Amino acid sequence: MTFSGTERRRQLVTAGIGTALTLVMGAVLIMGFRLATHMRASINALQTASALQAYPEEISRQINSLRDRLEVRAYSGQALADLQGTVTRFDQDLKQLSASGERSPQLGRALLLWHQYGPVIESVVIFNGQPYVDSDTAGSSLSREGREHYAAVKRAQLFASDNAKALQEQLAALATTLQRNSSDAAAHLRTLLLAGVLAALVLAAAAAYFQLTRSRHERAARDAQEQTRDILKTVREGFFLLDANYRIGSVWSEALTRMFSREDFAGLTFEELLKDLVPSATLATATKYIKLLWGERAHENLMKSINPLGQLEVTMDNGHGGKETRYLQFDFHRVMGTEGIKHVLCAVGDITSSVLLARELQESQENANAQLDMMLGMMHIDPLQLVSFLDTAETGLKLVNTILKDPARTDQEFRKKLAGLFRELHSIKGEASVLNLTSIASRVHALEDMVGECKKKKELSGNDFLPMVLKLDDLLAHLRSVREMAARLTALKDTIPGAAAAAAAVEQRSHKSAPPAGAPERPAVRPVEDLSPALQSMAARLAQDHAKCIKLTLSGLGDVPAPYAATIKDCLIQMLRNAAVHGIEAPEVRRAQSKDDTGVVQVLFHKVTDGYELVFEDDGAGMAPETLKAAAIKKRIITPEEAAGMDTRAAMALIFRPGFSTQQDVSMDAGRGVGMDVVARSVYALGGKIGVSTHPGKFTRFKIVLPSAEAVSTAVA
């Protein structure tokens, strides 16, 4: 809400009306002053004119008195002096009246008459001689001067008697005119004063109106300010304005205080605001972005699309002395003024809940997708085989937990656990890969990664195992959900004839009680014959993953006696993996060597005189002793000196050493150096032997010889 335009207009109108009324008042006052001055002059003139009216008669009377005195030879000095005084005063007053600006015709006529009086009166009043001469005989008689004086008096007396009335009438008419003029002026003044009072009233009314309007506007402005304060107090987003120096203005919403746990925002730069909350690289990017926002040419929508602060992870105090990670969303809007960008409005939202919810949703979605993929994958697996795997995997993970549980305090004791963990996990991962249970295989792979990281550390402690135990928990929970899924899937398959038995098996196993604590026994494994389709499937997957063509031929696996089933299975998985990754070359490489594009892996199990023999052969790249030695040196399994003293046979034996691998990078199928040592250990554990023969560029052949199954059973018993 803005008041600036309305307020400006209101002020202009107020000023205009005020000025107009002031001018009117000024004009009234000036006119009144002039009128009053004029009235004063008129009144003075009236007074003078009124006083002058008596003079012609007075002059006539005094001339008569002078004549009488002269006739009776009485003292005439005083009468002459009185006449002189009266004439002088009348003359002065009449001249003063004329000088006052009065231009009425009566005055003109009176002046003209007085002018005619002049010579007649003059001859009387100028007399200063002795009018009488005294003689003893005749007594007092007029002197010559006296006679002349008397004659002048007589003339004056005659003139005055003829004109005094006329002069008096003119003066009376003048007085009447002046009186009328004064009355008119008084009337004008009254009107003017009335107009002035009216103007003053209008001015007062206008002032009152504008004061009222102003109060209303001020109240509205106060209300607006209060509303703005309420909005800023209540709104959940943090709002503030940035000036051209990237400094925060003096107003901001209270949410900002809660978000940043501070109150000193005024004058703070944007950089200072984020300095202690985000990494320096993020801070640098944010600062650059803010500078870009002030560029007139940068398009706002484009700027929005590259906003690096759309989801900013910050670490701040949690109010309990600790730290917490929160996610803030900064949104920027330019505030345009007449001369371009005036401010940048910054809106900060705490989107922690949304981000966490989105993550949970994504995880949930991924889990759902993974479950769906898994379910689809599980549909192709023999239920009995799946249950067997789940049992084996669970037992394997319990073994992992047992290894973890083994008390340890020193680096050596902790390190001792790693090899055992690798072996168990590798075995589970191998079986999961065979069954194409990628969600399990990838989880085990991640756990293997953690074990691998520990191996690289110089000093191990219990802290290093914390993430492992969490991952182990996750893996066990996942196995549980896979088992539940398998049970549901089997229930679904119940409708299919022949699947009922399998369903029963799954159901029975999924509800069986957990094995007792401690080192669990590995469950019995079915004959390996069932593994053939899984091995074919694994070969196909390996071929696809490593961009190779592989043909797997299996023979005699149906003759594997039960006591050897598990070992044979583990060996075949590992050797097939090795053949696919290291042995069989890429089609273009094979072509260059005049080989068929498709590599052949042959597996043959058969009975021999005093036991069994498993031959595993691929027509791949074979193994070069020098390559094996170099890889072993790199993995620090042997020293260069030891390598120099090794013959071909000893070099070949390196592949059975723990940690040996020619692969530089760890992948799902190779690179950990846990594999052939596990195979060899398993074979040795059964009293068997393992041998390898190879020809670089031609083939690699493993031959495993196992004693007769009866001998093993007896030994176990």
Next chain:
Amino acid sequence: MLYEQELKTFVEGTTNFFEVAAQQPASIGSPYLMEGSPAVHEYTGVINISGKREGVVYFTAPKAMLTVLLMKMQENDFSHETMRDLVGEVANTISGNARRDFGRDFVISVPSVLTGEKPDMPHRPGVRSFIIPINWRSHSAKLVVSLT
């Protein structure tokens, strides 16, 4: 699913107590998942947690360990009550550490103390417990984290 940082907070709370109270840091052994019934020693300090996570965290220690700990703390009273107070204090430190790190997300109870090797431990079915051995000198106690 429990996060590593959450687990570390409880572990740090425990090891910090030894560092501050006995001036001798404790180390943690190899953590593992609990199988079967809860493994406890004679004295157990328990805190209940609700909010973002639900469940219990408890520190359980043998009498021998607590005796040595009291000796290191220059205490002469080795009574049953003092032992109880001590495990309660450890649980309180764990609780304080958790409050500091988790803030309002977690609602943490006042610690309670259980004694005996077979106390009636609160346990939520279906919730897996993490056991972290706490090694101090030649003794070993356990920190058990059982949260959803």
